[in-house]
Amino acid sequence: MSDRAQHYYVPQPSHWMIFGSAALFCMATGAASWLNGWEPGRYIVFAGLAILAFMMARWFGDVVRESEGGKYGRWEDVSFRWGMSWFIFSEVMFFAAFFGALYYARLIAVPDLGSLDNKLLWPDFAAQWPTAGPVFKDPFTPMAAWGIPAINTLLLLSSGVTVTVAHWALKEGKRAQLALFMFFTVALGVTFLCLQAYEYGHAYSELNLKLSTGVYGSTFFMLTGFHGFHVTVGTLMLTVILARCLAGHFKPENHFAFEAVAWYWHFVDVVWLGLFIFVYWL
Amino acid sequence: MSAVIDSGHAHDEHAHGPYGGVMRWVTTTNHKDIGTLYLWFSFTMFLVGGMLALAIRAELFQPGLQFWHPEFFNQLTTMHGLIMVFGAIMPAFVGFANWQVPMMIGAPDMAFARLNNWSFWMLPVAATLLVGSFFVPGGASAAGWTIYAPLSTQMGPGMDLAIFALHIMGASSIMGSINIITTILNMRAPGMTLIRMPLFVWTWLITAYLLIAVMPVLAGAITMLLTDRHFGTSFFNAAGGGDPVMFQHIFWFFGHPEVYIMILPGFGIISQVIPAFSRKPLFGYSSMVYATASIAVLSFIVWAHHMFTVGMPTAGILFFMYATVLIAVPTGVKVFNWLTTMWRGSMSFETPMLFAVGFIFVFTMGGFTGLILAIMPIDIQLQDTYYVVAHFHYVLVAGSLFSLFAGFYFWVPKWTGRMYDEKLGKWHFWLSIIFFNVTFFPMHFLGLAGMPRRIPDYALQFAGFNEIASIGAFAFGLSQILFLWIALKVTVLGRGEEAGQRPWDGADTLEWTHLPSPAPYHSFHEQPVLG
Numbered sequence: 143m144s145d146r147a148q149h150y151y152v153p154q155p156s157h158w159m160i161f162g163s164a165a166l167f168c169m170a171t172g173a174a175s176w177l178n179g180w181e182p183g184r185y186i187v188f189a190g191l192a193i194l195a196f197m198m199a200r201w202f203g204d205v206v207r208e209s210e211g212g213k214y215g216r217w218e219d220v221s222f223r224w225g226m227s228w229f230i231f232s233e234v235m236f237f238a239a240f241f242g243a244l245y246y247a248r249l250i251a252v253p254d255l256g257s258l259d260n261k262l263l264w265p266d267f268a269a270q271w272p273t274a275g276p277v278f279k280d281p282f283t284p285m286a287a288w289g290i291p292a293i294n295t296l297l298l299l300s301s302g303v304t305v306t307v308a309h310w311a312l313k314e315g316k317r318a319q320l321a322l323f324m325f326f327t328v329a330l331g332v333t334f335l336c337l338q339a340y341e342y343g344h345a346y347s348e349l350n351l352k353l354s355t356g357v358y359g360s361t362f363f364m365l366t367g368f369h370g371f372h373v374t375v376g377t378l379m380l381t382v383i384l385a386r387c388l389a390g391h392f393k394p395e396n397h398f399a400f401e402a403v404a405w406y407w408h409f410v411d412v413v414w415l416g417l418f419i420f421v422y423w424l
Numbered sequence: 425m426s427a428v429i430d431s432g433h434a435h436d437e438h439a440h441g442p443y444g445g446v447m448r449w450v451t452t453t454n455h456k457d458i459g460t461l462y463l464w465f466s467f468t469m470f471l472v473g474g475m476l477a478l479a480i481r482a483e484l485f486q487p488g489l490q491f492w493h494p495e496f497f498n499q500l501t502t503m504h505g506l507i508m509v510f511g512a513i514m515p516a517f518v519g520f521a522n523w524q525v526p527m528m529i530g531a532p533d534m535a536f537a538r539l540n541n542w543s544f545w546m547l548p549v550a551a552t553l554l555v556g557s558f559f560v561p562g563g564a565s566a567a568g569w570t571i572y573a574p575l576s577t578q579m580g581p582g583m584d585l586a587i588f589a590l591h592i593m594g595a596s597s598i599m600g601s602i603n604i605i606t607t608i609l610n611m612r613a614p615g616m617t618l619i620r621m622p623l624f625v626w627t628w629l630i631t632a633y634l635l636i637a638v639m640p641v642l643a644g645a646i647t648m649l650l651t652d653r654h655f656g657t658s659f660f661n662a663a664g665g666g667d668p669v670m671f672q673h674i675f676w677f678f679g680h681p682e683v684y685i686m687i688l689p690g691f692g693i694i695s696q697v698i699p700a701f702s703r704k705p706l707f708g709y710s711s712m713v714y715a716t717a718s719i720a721v722l723s724f725i726v727w728a729h730h731m732f733t734v735g736m737p738t739a740g741i742l743f744f745m746y747a748t749v750l751i752a753v754p755t756g757v758k759v760f761n762w763l764t765t766m767w768r769g770s771m772s773f774e775t776p777m778l779f780a781v782g783f784i785f786v787f788t789m790g791g792f793t794g795l796i797l798a799i800m801p802i803d804i805q806l807q808d809t810y811y812v813v814a815h816f817h818y819v820l821v822a823g824s825l826f827s828l829f830a831g832f833y834f835w836v837p838k839w840t841g842r843m844y845d846e847k848l849g850k851w852h853f854w855l856s857i858i859f860f861n862v863t864f865f866p867m868h869f870l871g872l873a874g875m876p877r878r879i880p881d882y883a884l885q886f887a888g889f890n891e892i893a894s895i896g897a898f899a900f901g902l903s904q905i906l907f908l909w910i911a912l913k914v915t916v917l918g919r920g921e922e923a924g925q926r927p928w929d930g931a932d933t934l935e936w937t938h939l940p941s942p943a944p945y946h947s948f949h950e951q952p953v954l955g
Contacts, residue, residue: 150611152533152946155443155451159542167549170588174553174560177654178581201538217610221535224606232598232636239644239674243659251667275658275665354656357665364651 151213158201165194202382209399210391219398226402230409233372237413240368244361244420251357274356283349285362287422290341294334295418298373301330302411305380305404315394317387324384327407331377338370365421369413376410379403450545453537454945455522456839461544462519463832467911469511469551470825474901476504481863481897483880484890497880498566499582503554505569506586509686510593511551513824517689518543518600520831521628523839525604527935527943528622530613530952535606543600546592553589557582568878570679573660573671577652584653587646594639601632601639608632613934615954619710622933626713627692630720634681634688637724642678645671669734676727684723687787687819688716690827691758694780696933697830698762701777702769703930708761715754715761722751732800733807741800748798752791759788774928775849779830782857783823790818793868808878811871817864822857829856829907836914837923838935841942844914852910855903862896 172186208214214222248271254260255276256269267276272284285291308323342363345351353363383403386392392400443451449461480500483491492500522540526533534540557564562580565571576583608629612621621629648659649671658664660671699706706712728736728744762784771777793815797803806812829852837843866889875886882890914920923941935943938952 150532152537153453155448155453156538156541157451159538159545160450162542163545163549166546166592167552170549170553170585170592174581174584174588177584220610221606224609225536225539225602228602228605228636229598232602232640235637236640236644239641240648242641242674242677243644243648243670246670246673247659247666251662251670252665254667255662255665273665275661275663277663278658352656353651354658354664357658360648360651360657360659360664360666364648364657 149215151208151215151218153204153208156201156204158197158204161193161197161200165190165197168193206386206391206399219396222398222402226398226405230405233409234413237365237368237416240361240365241416241420244365247357247361272358274358278356280350280355282351282355282359284358285341285345285349285351285422287418290337290344291418291422294337295414297330297334297337298411298414301327301334302408304330305407309400309404312387312392312397312400313394317390321384321387324380324387328377328380328384331373331380331407335370335373335377338366338373362421365417369410369417372410372413376403376407379406451541453533453541455526455534455537455540455947456943456945458534458540458544459519459522459524460839462515462522462547465544465547465551466512466514466516466519467908469507469515471904471908472555473504473507473512474904476500476507478898478901480504481894484882485894486891487882487884487887489881492880494880495566496563498568498878499558499564501878502565502568502571502586503558506554506565506589507551508820509569509682510590511547511554513686513820513828514593514597515544515547516828517628517631517686517824518597518604520624520689520693520828520835521600521604524835524935525607525625525628526611527838527939527947528625528933529608529611529616530934530938530948530954531607531611532946532948532951534603535611536603539599540603543596543603546596546599550589550592550596553585553592557585557589560585570672570675571646571649572675573649573652573668576649576671577660584650587650590646591643594643597635597639601635604628604632605636613948613951613954619713620954622692623695623706623709623712623716624689624692627688627695627716630716631685631688634685634720634723638678638681638685641674642682645674645678648674669731672731672734673727676730677724679730680727681720681723683816683819684719686824687827688719690783690824691716693827693831693834694762694783695758696931697776697780697834698765700834700928700930700932701774701780702766702771704765704769706761707764707767708757711757712761715757718754719751722747722754726751729798729800729803732803745798745800749795752795755791759784759791774833775844775846775853776830776834776928778850778853779826779833782853783826783830786818786822786826786857786860790815790823793818806871808876809871810867810875810877813877814864814867814871817867821864822860826856829853832911834928834931835935836911837927838939838941838943840915840918840920841923841940842914842918842920843923843927844910844920848906848910852903852907855906856900859896859900859903863893863900864896866890866892866896 168186168190172183172190174183176183176187252271252273253269255264256267260267260276264276274280274282304323304326308320308327311317311319311323351362352359380403383400386399449457452458479492480497483489483497522534525531554564560581562582564582565576565579565586567576567579567583571583571586608621608625648657651657652660658666660666660668662668695706695712726744726748728740729748732741773781793811797806797812797815833844833849870886870889873886875882925940926936927941928936934952939947
């Protein structure tokens with residue numbers, strides 16, 4: 143520890159964070175009014191999102207300039223590594239809540255609804271998964287695992303490979319290969335999202351499977367939906383990294399922003415494997 | 425980005441950064457400024473939540489409906505709980521972490537200074553949403569601070585505002601925790617190994633892990649609540665195959681670690697104060713660390729003891745009961761170590777020590793009632809009675825809040841360079857501890873006699889103890905105005921004797937041994953090297 147740099151970079155005061163708070167205020171108040179029937183609330187939400195995007199662009203822009211300006215050494219680098227690791231851990235716990243809801247519904251709530259306790263109330267309810275519950279009678283078809291979901295699994299796993307190849311290229315200074323494989327990764331992410339959107343359309347129009355299709359529809363759409371949102375965010379992050387690669391950023395020995403996004407992408411990948419097994423397959 | 429403050433260079437001519445006035449506080453990246461913001465914010469919310477508490481106690485002074493409709497009374501109890509937990513106690517501890525952690529580990533600042541700023545500035549947004557929810561149609565959430573489904577899936581816009589406020593406060597806590605973990609793991613001075621860290625730093629490290637593990641789970645639970653309310657999902661709706669009990673499971677998986685989030689940093693403060701005023705090193709330092717970690721681990725496997733009356737298999741009841749009782753072991757280790765630290769110490773009783781000793785006494789009582797509530801056959805009787813209210817106010821007011829007071833009196837000389845008014849501080853302690861007990865001790869009897877919580881009216885036989893509790897509550901509330909004056913006097917007005925670098929001769933952590941009072945704007949330009 144004693145031979146490391148003695149100077150830690152502490153940034154100057156910054157204006158961007160208060161924009162973030164203003165954005166959250168707009169989003170929360172706008173969404174609360176929109177959800178309760180005041181339509182113009184949506185514009186407040188959009189304004190909030192725009193302010194948030196502005197704030198992130200300016201704040202992260204500062205960070206990129208500081209990084210490329212050589213403000214960060216090994217000491218700061220370790221901070222970024224810890225920070226990103228524990229951020230991803232908190233994301234894991236967020237998904238854990240929804241996976242927990244899925245297990246609870248399948249192993250406890252639904253069997254209980256079909257048990258002797260509830261025979262008087264719902265004599266015809268058969269406790270089997272998937273189900274929309276004892277009251278919803280609208281028939282639906284559950285999502286099959288071996289069509290688009292299996293293809294999506296392959297896409298995401300391949301994107302994990304391409305981002306790793308891009309990383310090797312970066313470490314060996316092969317910039318053309320780096321850009322090409324980053325492009326592949328982004329393209330795979332976008333393809334995944336398109337297929338996911340098609341699958342949702344298919345579910346709504348042909349399978350009669352909706353967010354409101356009881357606990358099966360709830361867990362299916364909330365789990366895959368939050369995952370899809372994370373893939374979207376991950377793809378945006380990868381796109382920013384691709385642009386930075388093309389702009390000549392990152393050095394073979396120092397490129398944590400790239401690695402952080404790669405970590406995030408692998409995290410999204412692993413969550414998908416959990417989804418494929420527990421939501422689609424079993 | 426030209427004039428960058430590298431912490432390695434002395435920049436004391438910029439003692440308060442490049443901005444003055446309000447913008448200094450809005451844009452600050454300094455851990456001390458942000459700590460100050462956290463502390464004033466939490467004290468403001470403490471007064472707001474306290475006024476709600478007094479509105480509750482005014483109603484309960486007599487049987488019958490005095491002031492509020494039952495619906496509004498439920499809004500008062502709900503908002504009192506949410507504001508005190510998320511607005512007062514948690515941010516206050518983060519304020520202490522901001523001020524103290526960098527100074528105690530010999531760091532220049534927090535690891536992520538801008539993120540630190542945003543963690544704070546999210547909180548006023550959330551507080552505005554919470555307090556503002558009183559004024560929307562239907563009023564604030566009235567589902568209790570636990571916002572159980574299906575009650576919470578039915579209420580008006582106030583519930584949505586509460587959900588969004590919780591999302592924002594959760595995000596703030598997660599970002600703050602990532603910052604604290606990174607600071608502690610990466611910014612310690614050379615020679616400050618993990619097992620030499622002051623206990624306050626240790627307890628915050630463990631608390632931060634609890635926060636990043638459970639705040640996202642709360643976010644998940646309230647997101648499900650939101651989609652059940654507005655988007656037709658059936659997570660908590662039996663008609664669709666869901667289960668309202670599932671909300672309780674997810675909520676308490678967050679909720680039980682949450683109560684330790686509110687007390688572990690308090691343990692840390694007490695573990696700094698007791699040795700300083702006993703003029704002895706802390707007894708059993710490493711066992712304190714292991715006890716804290718054990719409490720944290722156990723907190724993940726005891727959640728269903730909040731749900732004994734909901735119904736679960738006997739094996740489940742037994743597991744959660746025994747696991748809960750097991751927590752008494754590490755907690756007992758802590759109390760034992762504090763007492764043993766004082767044993768044959770050269771003790772003196774300035775205000776921080778008074779609050780610390782008071783803490784041990786009253787918190788231990790709260791711990792014992794917790795043990796009683798953990799026993800399922802007794803809990804069946806006491807569930808949702810005033811006994812539970814008494815129990816958690818003993819650990820949250822006499823525990824968390826008193827430890828915060830102890831910490832304030834202990835460290836304010838370092839922060840301001842001036843001593844607080846010792847005489848008024850002692851008054852504050854004695855008024856607080858006496859009226860705290862006047863308020864909450866009778867609630868044990870009320871609960872044992874069967875008075876349910878969260879009701880605006882009650883049977884006549886409960887009138888006497890309720891009257892005493894209400895008198896105590898108003899006196900306790902007024903005593904905190906005295907604290908406001910003490911705090912203003914030493915901080916804003918800058919009145920009080922010069923403190924000197926080390927006013928407490930038993931205090932031996934880095935902020936006392938290496939930094940002058942008041943501590944400079946940037947704590948350690950050069951990291952101290954510990955032998």
